[in-house]
Amino acid sequence: MIDTHCHLEDYEDVETVINKMGNNKIIVSGTNDESNLKVIELCNKYKNVFGTLGIHPEEIEKITDNSFSIIENNMEHKKIVGIGEIGLDYYWNKENKEKQKELFIKQLEIAKKYDKAVIVHTRDAINDSYEILKEYGKGLRIDIHCFAGSVEMANKFIELGAVLGIGGVLTFKNAKKIQEVVEKIDLKHFVLETDSPYLTPEPFRGKKNEPYNIYFVAKKIAEIKGISIEEVFTTTTSTAIRQFDLKDIMC
Structure with missing residues (x-):
């Protein structure tokens, strides 16, 4: 199994958290200069950890003169597999939409330049x-990290070639919209994620x-679709390997 999205910089005993996954893979995402450097450190230290580097829209005011050089100077790192976490967030701040869009587009262009996935x-x-x-x-x-849209929107993103990140929210009783998405969309379009330390699943x-x-998360998907958890792990792992181009660096 592969956790395609988490943040591990705030754990006191991060080694225990990582080792609990055994040989299963973890993709850790950066959000600002400090966390991007931490991602690189974790990738260098732990065999089963891979990373993505990016500037989160909520971190837009923390951009420094070094922010983009930290990202671009590490694009050739064997275990840096994507640009992320990037995108748009209007929940906290609707006043800087245009600035967020510019940052998002700039990072998409970096991903194109280095042929990296985007979260x-x-x-x-x-x-x-x-x-x-x-x-x-x-x-x-x-x-699409922590996908929370409708079935219709899911299909629109899939038409763009996107995969949908499914995490702990799926297990919440009131998560009817994402549960419908999991029910109606083919399993091959999903990857598993935790967004640790956030969005902890039931129980x-x-x-x-x-x-x-x-x-x-996998257990809930299996329950909704009426399939085995092994099938969920096999299919989502295959999708993640393809999406993040992990085939040649999994050993």
């Missing part, structure tokens, strides 16, 4: 995210999340 954050901005990806994301391997909701809890 896309979209909160209260799904239509703008779609339009930008439609125009600027051609040819990119796109992962541990309210506690700090960790990559191993991806098991409970």
Whole structure:
């Protein structure tokens, strides 16, 4: 199994959290200069950790003169497999939409330049995210992180070649929309994620999340689709390997 999206910089005993996954892979995403450097450190230290580097829309005011050089100077790193977490977030700040869009597009162009996957954050901005990806994301391997849209919107992103990140929210009782998406969309279009330390799935909701809890996301998908958890792991792992071009670096 592969946790395609998490953040591990705030764990006191990160080694225990990582080792709990055994030989299963973890993709850690950066959001700003500090976390991007931490991602690189974790990739260098742990065999089963891979990374993506990016500037999150909420971190836009923390951009420094070094922000883009940190990202671009590490694009040849064998274990840096994508640009992310990038995208749009209108939930907290609706005043800087244009600035967010410019940052998003700039990072999509970096991904194109180095042929990297992109992990896309979209909160209260799904239509703008779609339009930008439609125009600027051609040819990119796109992962819509923590997908929370409708079946119709899921299909629109899939038409762009995107995969949908499914995480702990799926296990929540009131998550009817994403449960419908999982029911109606083919399994091959999903990748598993935890977004650790956030969005902890049931039965541990309210506690700090960790990559191993991806098991409970897979279990819920299997329950909704009436298939085995082994099939969920096999299919989503295959999709993640293809999406993040992991085939030659999994050993």
